[in-house]
Amino acid sequence: MKKRNFVFKSFFVFSIVFTFLIAGINNSNTNHHLIRGENETYSISLTSQTNKLVTNLEFKSGDGEFKTELNNSIEVSYVDVSDGDNVWQVIKVGGSFENIESISGMTSISITKANADAHIGVYWSAFQTFNEECYVEFDTSSNLEVSTSFNHLQPNYLKVVALGNNDAFISSISIEFSCVNIYQLEAGETYEMGMYPQSQITDDGLIQILNDEGGDLPTSLDSKSWTSYDYYISNSNITDFMWYQDVLEDGELYRGVYFTSYRPNRTDLSSSESNSFQDNNGYFINTTYWFKYEPLIWDVLSVDESEGPLLLSNKILDSQDYHYSNSSRTIGDQTIYPNNYKESDIRTWLNDSFYTNVFSLVEKLLISTTIIDNSVASTGYSSNKYACENTNDKLFLLSHHEATNTTYGFNSNPSRTRQATDYAKAMGIEVPTSNSNSRFWLRSPYDYNQGYSRCVETGGGFGSQYVYRTHLGILPALRLS
Known part of the structure; x- marks a missing residue:
């Protein structure tokens, strides 16, 4: 990605409302934005x-x-x-x-x-x-x-x-x-914000400590101190078969993951090894896995636009379906297609569960509520009857239009490729043997089928998948306020 001139400033801030500043500065037609740095x-x-x-x-x-x-x-x-x-x-x-x-x-x-x-x-x-x-x-x-x-x-x-x-x-x-x-935030740089489970713990001693802290393992009848993911099995039924628990140990936060059935790669399928990518990734039933909460690293795609700096996660953080059902439904008097981003499960998940749990109180005030362009033009087609209304969101998926924007650094297929975290692999993302990249969802609907949404393939090109597939990655984006 193209880098801009970097100018550093350091001074103390005490009496501002919150600890974040963004200010546009013109310097030879180059925009900069002031951002909070490391704490002392x-x-x-x-x-x-x-x-x-x-x-x-x-x-x-x-x-x-x-x-x-x-x-x-x-x-x-x-x-x-x-x-x-x-x-x-x-x-x-x-x-x-x-x-x-x-x-x-x-x-x-x-x-x-x-x-x-x-x-x-x-x-x-x-x-x-x-x-x-x-x-x-x-x-x-x-x-x-x-x-x-x-x-x-x-x-x-x-x-x-x-x-x-x-x-x-x-x-x-x-x-x-x-x-x-x-300091001044630059397009082409990275920015650290938020915490999410990412790297798998492999130290046997620490695993034993965390297992002891986690206590009794959950069952379908009693979750104990664990929380069900409420994932789907067979005909899109929410089933208690996969749980998580967060444990604080020696000042570090860890997430435990335990499942008694494999997560199907489609919400309508039954559980089996052949219907899941979890076992392909080295994660097996009736075993507890631990992942460390680590800072999220965001690529700064742009600082030029009036909406505020655009940030994109530099890793695929999770694996989720776009929407649990492949059938249309009616809300009010309007037919809602499965690939309608406004009414999708993934939009709700990003702006509810993910937003709530990932960012601190301070960081939440730094994230702008953005008008998300869901127009036909954003989908990459000249016509698309599945395009939905614009939305107002904190977190969002990239559109096809954004994923082809060369000013964001997307000037070739390889520039769009991303790898998944260990945690995303435990959630069941597909990692092909041909390379270490994974597919991730775009918010743009496919124009030829109501049950498909667009995605970025492992090589960085574009494809489409059924919205109820669970093995595609989540690559969140946001704008700073």
């Missing part, structure tokens, strides 16, 4: 000597500020806070404090209580609104030193509340956050 951790220390909000024994409410270790100011609001001997502050029962100016990418808060009577709740959020989904409580039975890493969500706002029957005497608090670099 800094802290805000609240002690008996630093960052007090109130300096007398009377409970007060109002606005104040905290100073970071780099002497940047963060505005805060507080309710019923007073001073005390040898403590940071005392928070009255029902009182609280919260930052009202964004703290860039908080990674943790550590609180030291002056005594066991303190009962404290901590909320966190990407915005200045809080709910019970992002909340932890430390009651009087907890240790004097307590902390939370916000479930690794890196929020921008937090709120600390005094609960129970006693005023909370707080000796000290440390808030760690990311001080971020800003």
Whole structure:
């Protein structure tokens, strides 16, 4: 792919709404976009000597500020806070404090209580609104030193509340956050964002540890601590035969995969080795496999368009059917063909399950809701009665038009080829013996048959497949906001 001139900038950001900037800069007709770089951790220390909000024994409410270790100011609001001997502050029962100016990418808060009577709740959020989904409580039975890493969500706002029957005497608090670099995103470069299971774990010792953590194996009658994939077997029936479980071990996240029947390569087929590619890929029934969550690498296809930078995964991440059924259906008074992208299962999966689980709170705000062109022209045909309405999506598959755009670097068949991750192979993607590439879906419908959608073949050319085939890969794309 063609690279553009690269200019690096680095500076600290604290008081912006979220930790991401994209700005178009013209330089000899070349566009650049500013992007968040790697995190460096800094802290805000609240002690008996630093960052007090109130300096007398009377409970007060109002606005104040905290100073970071780099002497940047963060505005805060507080309710019923007073001073005390040898403590940071005392928070009255029902009182609280919260930052009202964004703290860039908080990674943790550590609180030291002056005594066991303190009962404290901590909320966190990407915005200045809080709910019970992002909340932890430390009651009087907890240790004097307590902390939370916000479930690794890196929020921008937090709120600390005094609960129970006693005023909370707080000796000290440390808030760690990311001080971020800003650099210019370039077409032809790569960008790292999101986490997904990819590489298979082969270390026997680690496998044993993960198996122990995973506990009892699931059955069709009892999933135990596992979650069914709800995949299809025989006549497109959802069946519990394949499960997953995510386990955190020594700071790393792993996904376990276990199945008692082979996943058919079509949703209407029965389960057998001959109908599946899982065994071809080295994955067999009644065996647990573990895969490590790893950062997703995205190819930057373009930064020139007003919609925002266009990113495409550089690996095939999963194996899914385009739509579970090869039959038309009616929604309202409209006939919906199986290859209708707007109403497809894969569009729902990308923007629901995949989007929800892959990206952090911070990253979700970086992804634009994009108007997706599903016109006839986007499908690569002069006429196509199966073309659907445009959609508004966070994640999407490439169209035929996009997959032939030379400015995106697609100037030959080999430029379109992609390889699948180990995890995608366990899901049943087909990996031909002739090469190590795999097919992946495009969103564009095939024009001669309502049950077919277009795809990129292993050699980079174009083909089409029945929409209910499960052995084609998912290569997601997105635009940054």
